[in-house]
Amino acid sequence: MYDIIAKKRDGGTLTREELAFAVNGYVAGEVPDYQMSALLMAIYLRGMTDEETAVLTDVMAHSGDMVDLSAIEGIKADKHSTGGVGDKTTLVIAPIVAACGVKIAKMSGRGLGHTGGTIDKMEAVPGTRTSLTQEEFFKQVNEIGISVIGQSGQIAVADKKMYALRDVTATVGCIPLIASSIMSKKLAAGSDAILLDVTMGDGAFMKDLDSAIELARQMVAIGTTHGRKVAALITDMDKPLGRNIGNSLEVAESMAVLQGKGPADLTEVCLQLATNMLILAGKGDAATCRKMAQQVIADGSAFKKCCQMFAAQGGEVSVLEDPERFRKAKYSYELTAQSDGYIYKNDVEKIGNASVLLGAGRIKKEDTIDFAAGITMHRKLGDFVKTGESICTFYADDEALFAAAEEMYRGGLVIKSEPPKLPPLIYARVT
Numbered sequence: 409m410y411d412i413i414a415k416k417r418d419g420g421t422l423t424r425e426e427l428a429f430a431v432n433g434y435v436a437g438e439v440p441d442y443q444m445s446a447l448l449m450a451i452y453l454r455g456m457t458d459e460e461t462a463v464l465t466d467v468m469a470h471s472g473d474m475v476d477l478s479a480i481e482g483i484k485a486d487k488h489s490t491g492g493v494g495d496k497t498t499l500v501i502a503p504i505v506a507a508c509g510v511k512i513a514k515m516s517g518r519g520l521g522h523t524g525g526t527i528d529k530m531e532a533v534p535g536t537r538t539s540l541t542q543e544e545f546f547k548q549v550n551e552i553g554i555s556v557i558g559q560s561g562q563i564a565v566a567d568k569k570m571y572a573l574r575d576v577t578a579t580v581g582c583i584p585l586i587a588s589s590i591m592s593k594k595l596a597a598g599s600d601a602i603l604l605d606v607t608m609g610d611g612a613f614m615k616d617l618d619s620a621i622e623l624a625r626q627m628v629a630i631g632t633t634h635g636r637k638v639a640a641l642i643t644d645m646d647k648p649l650g651r652n653i654g655n656s657l658e659v660a661e662s663m664a665v666l667q668g669k670g671p672a673d674l675t676e677v678c679l680q681l682a683t684n685m686l687i688l689a690g691k692g693d694a695a696t697c698r699k700m701a702q703q704v705i706a707d708g709s710a711f712k713k714c715c716q717m718f719a720a721q722g723g724e725v726s727v728l729e730d731p732e733r734f735r736k737a738k739y740s741y742e743l744t745a746q747s748d749g750y751i752y753k754n755d756v757e758k759i760g761n762a763s764v765l766l767g768a769g770r771i772k773k774e775d776t777i778d779f780a781a782g783i784t785m786h787r788k789l790g791d792f793v794k795t796g797e798s799i800c801t802f803y804a805d806d807e808a809l810f811a812a813a814e815e816m817y818r819g820g821l822v823i824k825s826e827p828p829k830l831p832p833l834i835y836a837r838v839t
């Protein structure tokens with residue numbers, strides 16, 4: 409291990425044997441944290457070649473179960489978002505794609521810090537089981553074409569351990585390490601077609617377009633090398649997607665999109681992501697696939713597919729049909745404008761952190777979530793607001809939480825007399 413660390417420290421290229429020695433030794437407890445930390449820092453500072461990153465990903469993927477989805481007929485499609493605030497696209501896209509006849513056998517994650525996770529949102533629907541046996545999972549996908557469950561603890565075991573170490577050694581923000589971490593889980597999860605949503609902006613890992621494109625390029629290259637169909641969209645995270653942040657609030661907004669009455673930005677991003685998943689799954693060209701996605705929203709079959717999935721997993725479908733039935737937070741609070749003008753900046757990470765302070769997310773993995781807590785934004789980046797008008801509504805079960813959440817939200821809010829330059833929803837497509 410000493411020689412491997414020294415080789416990378418000096419800018420060398422590690423071989424498969426060396427990477428496997430380090431990663432498998434670390435999983436087995438034979439390589440201590442301090443040596444793996446040093447190697448991760450050397451990688452952070454020296455980088456990796458594409459070949460090294462692909463090999464590292466392969467070794468990490470094989471450190472746990474490799475899910476074999478061949479018992480499910482047809483093309484299986486997956487998607488992954490590198491994280492955001494108000495990012496509820498899986499709940500919309502997965503049913504759209506399944507309603508178009510492509511199988512979705514998907515594992516998703518939970519939220520941590522300012523970013524949310526699909527599994528928490530699903531669990532906001534009372535009764536929903538997000539942990540199924542493999543047999544139940546396969547049966548459901550074969551019967552209704554879709555299941556979304558929590559990631560099994562046996563997927564990419566090395567990533568779990570290495571990510572925890574990166575988190576405390578300032579080595580998370582490294583493109584080859586992010587690419588191998590994400591793609592090891594996606595390869596192990598077994599789908600044929602993988603669409604990556606690389607978010608970019610102040611609420612995302614990638615803060616600028618060049619880094620976002622480089623991360624997308626590396627992940628697409630890894631997937632393609634491993635025989636999967638992969639593409640990436642670079643999407644904006646300089647403002648949250650849609651208007652709602654918080655678990656049951658986000659489910660309600662996703663159902664609105666599936667019923668053709670959701671906010672324009674979220675609807676458009678979901679349509680573009682769904683279109684690209686359908687293209688990867690071989691359903692036709694961009695125009696054909698977009699039409700298919702629009703059609704299953706218009707005829708109600710995508711919403712129906714979503715209800716079928718929740719019902720199959722024990723969820724109370726009545727809250728999807730009428731989100732007013734979700735349990736409401738005990739208290740609400742209007743955060744109002746202190747001057748007239750345009751919302752010139754509204755820091756996404758701070759919005760996410762404010763929702764965590766209200767109880768909608770976790771600071772530590774063990775924290776519990778209040779599904780009813782969160783934020784509804786009435787004015788977003790670029791909107792005009794008058795003094796005293798509500799910018800957003802906070803929801804929480806404890807009124808005492810509003811002060812800290814307000815301070816956090818206002819800390820990232822700038823109102824000016826001129827409007828800001830608005831970012832596009834989608835910056836680029838990488839194949």
Ligand code: URA
Pocket residue numbers: 490571580585586587589590613
């Ligand atoms: N998400 C992951 O799964 N891994 C990373 O390294 C960063 C984001």
